[in-house]
Amino acid sequence: MKKYIGKKKQVYLEEHSIANLFSFPVEDYIEVHEYQRNDWIIQESMRPDFLFYVIEGKAKIYITHQNGKVSLINFINANEYIGEMELLHDVYYTKGIQASTKTICFALPTHYYRKQLLEDAKFLRELTKFLSVKATEMAAKYTQSLAFPLENRLADFILQTADERIYKERHVTVCDYLGVSYRHLQHVLRQFCDKGYLQKEGRNYQIKQFHSLKELAQVLQN
Amino acid sequence: MKKYIGKKKQVYLEEHSIANLFSFPVEDYIEVHEYQRNDWIIQESMRPDFLFYVIEGKAKIYITHQNGKVSLINFINANEYIGEMELLHDVYYTKGIQASTKTICFALPTHYYRKQLLEDAKFLRELTKFLSVKATEMAAKYTQSLAFPLENRLADFILQTADERIYKERHVTVCDYLGVSYRHLQHVLRQFCDKGYLQKEGRNYQIKQFHSLKELAQVLQN
DNA sequence: GAAATAATAGGAGATATCTCTTATTTTGAG
DNA sequence: CTCAAAATAAGAGATATCTCCTATTATTTC
Missing domain, CATH: 2.60.120.10 (Jelly Rolls)
Incomplete structure (x- = not known):
């Protein structure tokens, strides 16, 4: 300091x-x-x-x-x-x-x-x-x-933190923040890639289907 | 009103x-x-x-x-x-x-x-x-x-709300509060009874092993 | 007090999430 | 620049929790 x-x-x-x-x-x-x-x-x-x-x-x-x-x-x-x-x-x-x-x-x-x-x-x-x-x-x-699985909360988090359609948060930070295991976070990110919502680029992920993520994230809101 | x-x-x-x-x-x-x-x-x-x-x-x-x-x-x-x-x-x-x-x-x-x-x-x-x-x-x-399963959070809740060693909250309220399904709440309460921590008395539960519940609850605290 | 509604009870099977493990890659300190 | 520590990646199996279903028992309402 x-x-x-x-x-x-x-x-x-x-x-x-x-x-x-x-x-x-x-x-x-x-x-x-x-x-x-x-x-x-x-x-x-x-x-x-x-x-x-x-x-x-x-x-x-x-x-x-x-x-x-x-x-x-x-x-x-x-x-x-x-x-x-x-x-x-x-x-x-x-x-x-x-x-x-x-x-x-x-x-x-x-x-x-x-x-x-x-x-x-x-x-x-x-x-x-x-x-x-x-x-x-x-x-x-x-x-x-408590009300929603990681899928929804992660979609929301990705949209909130992505910059120019690129998501680049560190996994270790995100799993502490969303309260899930590292392994599970990887698993859901992989699903998003398999479904074509995201595309992995080295350490980062590019958002490919904004609307799909939006749909997942939207159910969190009032 | x-x-x-x-x-x-x-x-x-x-x-x-x-x-x-x-x-x-x-x-x-x-x-x-x-x-x-x-x-x-x-x-x-x-x-x-x-x-x-x-x-x-x-x-x-x-x-x-x-x-x-x-x-x-x-x-x-x-x-x-x-x-x-x-x-x-x-x-x-x-x-x-x-x-x-x-x-x-x-x-x-x-x-x-x-x-x-x-x-x-x-x-x-x-x-x-x-x-x-x-x-x-x-x-x-x-x-x-996020950090603990229902077992620990329920033990804490039971100890906090029990009156004279009798726990008598309504299940519907508790599962809204602890954010779990009714079915799962029943399941964990049954486990507590099977292990002898609680004893079911009609709708209520009597605390039989205070220390066991305390142990489960204590890990929540700092 | 009878009928409707809400709460309790529990079986069965699905799925979300975790733990443990091993290997590779990246980062940071000196 | 090097080496140790941290981060990433992913398989395999366990477990916490959910959904759906069907009864039974309270509670509320007219």
Whole structure:
């Protein structure tokens, strides 16, 4: 992790206005952190000392279960919070957060700002919206995972993540995210290829029948 | 649904202080609603006109999927909100909320109070905590459902809901909640009986080997 | 209180998904 | 650039879970 100081810090503070996040000044103790791909922003079960707000990049929330299985709970993108659970709750099992690209965050030392943050309607309103979206997304993912086989959920995921009709997520990440075994993911991807929905190109897959995938994905939605 | 008026309403307002929920007066337009078991407090896809706060009782959040499967997303208990998603978001797919016992709620017409509520730090702070707990719970349920078979999740559910060592939830509710088929739920319950963990008594089950269930349930936790 | 509806019970067979294993290819650290 | 570690690929067999079906027993409704 790198901590930006001096001019570089100033540039980030100026270019990413935090005036719409908080209604009190945080310049005194705010920090700007940069994490490299695969760095751990927060380690599992280690309570963080900061509330983070992601400016650039993308990260992953992981939890390790007692049976050794690892779940990728969700992705975190720019303009989202990290460490808000610990800010709100004295007792909380901290999940692991790993940068999946270079990630730059504002970091507010909760020691200094916790009290003020919890009094600030502007901050709380944004956080409330953020959390309500998260809760809704998790509920959707939960019920979808129980109501539909991988075929449907994978089709949805492929359409969401494909770039220019090319799907190129790593299988290991996807099976943690969709909660299935590596072997099964391979099996369903193979089916998609056999049916002509996808065409394998080295490590990537090209979408050949968009509408077929769309049809599979659509049944998830309301 | 019954709307309490006059003295009855006053009694509820006095006995369940809302002074710790809002920092502005809501007496003018607040209502007190009573729902009977199985009444729909909110119907799926019908945007509600109120923000509810449950005073007494218990309700269930349902969503119906396109394939006809119904998921019981979660239970709602006393001192929890209903309709907060619609308060926060203009666009939201409204889930169905059904009373599972007689349920009494405060009902704030959002038409009158929305603006003020979204400015009120006291309200927002409580709602933020509520939502963060919900998001965490949903994430836990989601990852557990993917990482563990029904055996473990059912053991946990039995221990959580059993009263005096007697488990008496309705199977239809439980399979919507745990996201498995009725048939499979029966199958695993039968296994628990065969192994001597439970003993069937009419419709109910008596817990015979607490520690065995505990062992199965414990692997879910962190 | 009888008829309709919902819940429980369980057989039989299908399928979605997992575990274990072995081999090859790619990536990352030094 | 090299070697170890991680990711990919895929066979084979096990098991968790589902669908469909048919009875029987509660519960609700008129």
